[in-house]
Amino acid sequence: MKNLWLILCAVVFGCMSVKAADIEVADAFVQIVPHNTKSAAAFMIITNNSDKDITLLSAQSTIAKSTELHQHIHQKDGMTKMVQVPQILIKAYNSTDLAPGGYHIMFINLLKPLTEGQEVSFSLHFSNGEVLQLKGVKVLRAQTQHSHH
Numbered sequence: 001m002k003n004l005w006l007i008l009c010a011v012v013f014g015c016m017s018v019k020a021a022d023i024e025v026a027d028a029f030v031q032i033v034p035h036n037t038k039s040a041a042a043f044m045i046i047t048n049n050s051d052k053d054i055t056l057l058s059a060q061s062t063i064a065k066s067t068e069l070h071q072h073i074h075q076k077d078g079m080t081k082m083v084q085v086p087q088i089l090i091k092a093y094n095s096t097d098l099a100p101g102g103y104h105i106m107f108i109n110l111l112k113p114l115t116e117g118q119e120v121s122f123s124l125h126f127s128n129g130e131v132l133q134l135k136g137v138k139v140l141r142a143q144t145q146h147s148h149h
């Protein structure tokens with residue numbers, strides 16, 4: 001019954017905070033890339049405090065036409081590219097980093113360009129029924145690192 005209550009709580013009452021019963025999200029931020037007004041990526045650390053593996057199934061936002069789970073993969077030619085993934089695993093009593101160069105949440109076809117310092121909200125939907133509403137996530141500008149153009 002505990003799980004049923006969690007699902008009701010999340011779906012009907014929307015009362016989950018950034019820390020739900022099993023899942024905790026820390027250090028969330030959204031990164032924008034100069035001259036790219038069409039898409040942005042969100043990064044964070046997701047911790048699973050339960051004794052069962054949990055997967056992140058989807059993310060939803062109202063800032064973009066679609067919000068997808070992505071991963072960067074390294075290709076044989078040394079380049080990296082982004083691919084959509086169906087889910088992101090967070091193992092029992094473990095954390096998964098969504099970080100530049102790896103897993104991230106991708107906002108595609110932004111309805112309005114994001115600006116540095118802006119705060120955005122989005123939600124994360126997990127396989128155990130938990131829904132985390134992230135609010136006030138800061139938009140940061142990407143560091144100009146060794147970019148391959």
Ligand SMILES: [Cu+2]
Nearest residue numbers: 041070082106
């Ligand atoms: Cu991406």
